[in-house]
Amino acid sequence: xxxxxxxxxxxxxxxxxxxxxxxxxxxxxxxxxxxxxxxxxxxxxxxxxxxxxxxxxxxxxxxxxxxxxxxxxxxxxxxxxxxxxxxxxxxxxxxxxxxxxxxxxxxxxxxxxxxxxxxxxxxxxxxxxxxxxxxxxxxxxxxxxxxxxxxxxxxxxxxxxxxxxxxxxxxxxxxxxxxxxxxxxxxxxxxxxxxxxxxxxxxxxxxxxxxxxxxxxxxxxxxxxxxxxxxxxxxxxxxxxxxxxxxxxxxxxxxxxxxxxxxxxxxxxxxxxxxxxxxxxxxxxxxxxxxxxxxxxxxxxxxxxxxxxxxxxxxxxxxxxxxxxxxxxxxxxxxxxxxxxxxxxxxxxxxxxxxxxxxxxxxxxxxxxxxxxxxxxxxxxxxxxxxxxxxxxxxxxxxxxxx
Amino acid sequence: xxxxxxxxxxxxxxxxxxxxxxxxxxxxxxxxxxxxxxxxxxxxxxxxxxxxxxxxxxxxxxxxxxxxxxxxxxxxxxxxxxxxxxxxxxxxxxxxxxxxxxxxxxxxxxxxxxxxxxxxxxxxxxxxxxxxxxxxxxxxxxxxx
Numbered sequence: 001x002x003x004x005x006x007x008x009x010x011x012x013x014x015x016x017x018x019x020x021x022x023x024x025x026x027x028x029x030x031x032x033x034x035x036x037x038x039x040x041x042x043x044x045x046x047x048x049x050x051x052x053x054x055x056x057x058x059x060x061x062x063x064x065x066x067x068x069x070x071x072x073x074x075x076x077x078x079x080x081x082x083x084x085x086x087x088x089x090x091x092x093x094x095x096x097x098x099x100x101x102x103x104x105x106x107x108x109x110x111x112x113x114x115x116x117x118x119x120x121x122x123x124x125x126x127x128x129x130x131x132x133x134x135x136x137x138x139x140x141x142x143x144x145x146x147x148x149x150x151x152x153x154x155x156x157x158x159x160x161x162x163x164x165x166x167x168x169x170x171x172x173x174x175x176x177x178x179x180x181x182x183x184x185x186x187x188x189x190x191x192x193x194x195x196x197x198x199x200x201x202x203x204x205x206x207x208x209x210x211x212x213x214x215x216x217x218x219x220x221x222x223x224x225x226x227x228x229x230x231x232x233x234x235x236x237x238x239x240x241x242x243x244x245x246x247x248x249x250x251x252x253x254x255x256x257x258x259x260x261x262x263x264x265x266x267x268x269x270x271x272x273x274x275x276x277x278x279x280x281x282x283x284x285x286x287x288x289x290x291x292x293x294x295x296x297x298x299x300x301x302x303x304x305x306x307x308x309x310x311x312x313x314x315x316x317x318x319x320x321x322x323x324x325x326x327x328x329x330x331x332x333x334x335x336x337x338x339x340x341x342x343x344x345x346x347x348x349x350x351x352x353x354x355x356x357x358x359x360x361x362x363x364x365x366x367x368x369x370x371x372x373x374x375x376x377x378x379x380x381x382x383x384x385x386x387x388x389x390x391x392x393x394x395x396x397x398x399x400x401x402x403x
Numbered sequence: 404x405x406x407x408x409x410x411x412x413x414x415x416x417x418x419x420x421x422x423x424x425x426x427x428x429x430x431x432x433x434x435x436x437x438x439x440x441x442x443x444x445x446x447x448x449x450x451x452x453x454x455x456x457x458x459x460x461x462x463x464x465x466x467x468x469x470x471x472x473x474x475x476x477x478x479x480x481x482x483x484x485x486x487x488x489x490x491x492x493x494x495x496x497x498x499x500x501x502x503x504x505x506x507x508x509x510x511x512x513x514x515x516x517x518x519x520x521x522x523x524x525x526x527x528x529x530x531x532x533x534x535x536x537x538x539x540x541x542x543x544x545x546x547x548x
Contacts, residue, residue: 061415124490133424134407135456136511138542139535140485140493148483149501156481156524203484256480256501256509257454257461267509269481269501 003284004401006097007231008238010224011357012036014113015181018216022118025056025218029113030071032220037109040224040234047224048105049078051092053112053351054085054384057126058119068111077105084247085129085384086298086351087391093356094243094393096225106226112353113220117213130386132251144210144301145202146252146386151303152204153269158318162204165302166195167324169208169344172305174331176341178370183215183347195302204303211300214347221353223360236364239401241377242285242394246273249388263311273390274311274381281379281392282313289313292394293375294336294362296355298382300343308381309337312392336362336372356380356393363397376400404540407433428458431470441530441543443508445471452507475530477502477545482514482522492536498522502545516547 012035014028029052037043050072055064065081068074078099082088089112096108116122126143136146154160173190176182190208198207231237248264249255258264263271282288289312297312299305306320314335315323323329329337340346340358359378361367378395405411410425432455435442444453448465459466482500485493498514500522513535516522528545535542 061420123487127489132511133411134426134429138540139499139511139513140489140497141499142485142487142489144487145483145485145499149481149499152483153481153524199486200484201487203486205483253501253509253511254454254456256503257457260462 002097002101003286004239004241004396005101005228006225006240007228008093008223008240008360008395009226009231009234010036010040011360012039012222013354013357014220016115016217020217022115022217025058025113025115025119026067026071028115028218028220029068029111029222030220032113032222033068033072033109033111036222036224040107042107042224044072044074046107047074047109048076049096049099049108050074050076051079051095051108051110052081053089053092053353054081054083056114057116057122058114074109084245084389084391087245087247087382087384087389089351089353090356090380090382090391090393091245093223093225093240094245094391097240097243100225100227103227106230108225109222110225110353111220111222112351113218113349114352115218117216118218122213130251132253135253136251142202143386144205147301147304148202148205149252150269150307150387151301154303154307155204157270158321160303160306160321162196162206163192164321164325165209165306166192168302168305168329169195171329171331171334172338172342173345175339175370176345179340179346180369182341182345183212184341184345205301209302211343211348212345214349214352219347219349219352219354221357223353223357236397238360238363239396240393241287241396241400242281242283243392244277244280244284245391246276247389248273250385251388252386255388270307271317272307272311272383272387274308274383274392277390277392278312278379278381281394285394287377287394289379291377292335292379293377294339294359294372295379295381296338296342296359297380298343298348298351298355298384300348302344304387305338305342308383312379312381339367339370339372351382351384355382359395363395363400404433404437406430426456429455435470435472436532436541436543439532441473441475442470443473443504443506444468454508471506473504473506477504477528479514479522479524479526479528480509481524484519484522497535500545502528510543513542513544514547515544521547
């Protein structure tokens with residue numbers, strides 16, 4: 001049984017804001033790795049596996065994991081960059097769990113992070129990794145405009161309006177106001193009217209429907225994962241109760257050539273791999289959506305948060321509008337959702353692991369000022385690509401394990 | 404025109420570190436575009452019509468693929484009008500979308516119309532060939548009809 005066979009025993013996070021000198025993405029991640037390793041009380045000789053997310057946009061050569069190894073002088077028995085875009089970051093935890101549960105290694109180090117905006121123009125370069133160089137790129141797509149193709153079709157089929165999805169930005173912002181490091185904290189609360197009257201980036205996506213880059217800086221994140229046996233004597237381990245991945249396409253037009261297989265029996269842009277990934281995760285854990293005390297996602301646009309809530313099972317397909325509209329994710333009394341403000345208001349940090357660390361903090365009871373009371377189980381969802389890769393992890397603390 | 408059959412050099416500063424997009428399997432698509440023809444792949448084994456990139460038929464795993472000329476008509480499956488451009492080659496606003504060709508396959512492309520309001524899901528379009536930027540390569544584009 002892989003369920004609950006591995007646990008996160010330490011985390012490291014390194015935050016650099018606009019007001020601080022820029023460092024390389026490599027240093028950003030290494031500072032996080034250092035914190036995670038020191039907090040776990042392990043040395044480079046204890047780390048048997050190193051898994052990283054996709055390389056940062058300020059380092060597009062291949063095999064980013066090798067640069068981490070260079071610096072830390074770790075000699076891993078297993079190592080790879082998990083190259084399924086943003087979903088790969090959570091993929092690192094899954095491969096780590098399998099490696100420690102199988103007894104192949106004792107400790108795995110997983111890390112990610114990017115100083116993106118301080119080095120490159122992300123609007124200019126990002127569509128280069130999110131679109132087809134031959135069949136899409138020549139038409140001048142931007143990353144939001146590719147996601148917008150999902151939005152237009154989804155909103156058309158299910159009668160969803162810009163006002164309906166704007167509420168997600170409003171509620172995410174409320175959480176961000178409680179987090180000292182959230183990038184949009186200083187902007188104060190926003191209204192539905194603020195969102196729909198902000199300028200259009202790529203219809204139907206407005207500026208405030210979109211993720212904000214992390215304070216013009218970066219967040220580096222790292223975790224140490226070990227077996228449940230080794231974890232049980234540590235303070236506050238967080239168990240990986242279930243996980244799943246689903247990868248549907250590289251480039252959006254390829255998604256429309258996908259047929260006769262879940263989640264795309266017929267070509268469509270209204271379903272996502274999150275449905276498959278979460279179904280596998282729930283089955284592995286023996287848990288349901290209704291067992292989750294909080295949810296964190298890397299969905300970078302309002303409408304995609306709504307689609308993902310449906311596909312993760314928090315409401316039936318097509319009922320995201322009513323779920324959100326009925327207060328389903330309200331800061332006051334709804335399902336705690338993106339409890340640091342999410343990509344929209346905490347900020348996006350490339351394929352940043354920070355959303356998953358937020359779930360770990362909540363389950364450890366250390367999310368000061370925004371703590372979800374009595375949290376035992378959390379769902380973390382990461383995606384990327386655009387909307388082509390999905391990864392889900394269900395996390396539980398000791399209270400959740402004994403419940 | 405870029406010769407996709409030769410691929411593009413992947414440069415890091417002054418150093419050539421490899422090639423990208425070596426795709427002889429799409430050369431005929433672009434030759435068709437130059438002639439004013441819109442082509443998709445056709446599986447000679449099971450008859451499926453496929454995205455122009457395909458090397459293998461995903462339905463029957465045949466590698467015996469040819470080309471089929473499309474009439475050039477289709478329907479807007481989805482679209483987005485871009486107001487924030489990727490770089491100064493492009494001038495906002497313009498609309499990209501996914502077109503469902505009458506023959507079945509879906510293609511990405513520029514959608515042309517007199518007014519933005521004419522572009523809706525389900526709108527009928529017909530292919531035109533031309534550059535989307537000044538001096539750019541000829542590309543298939545889709546005008547609302």
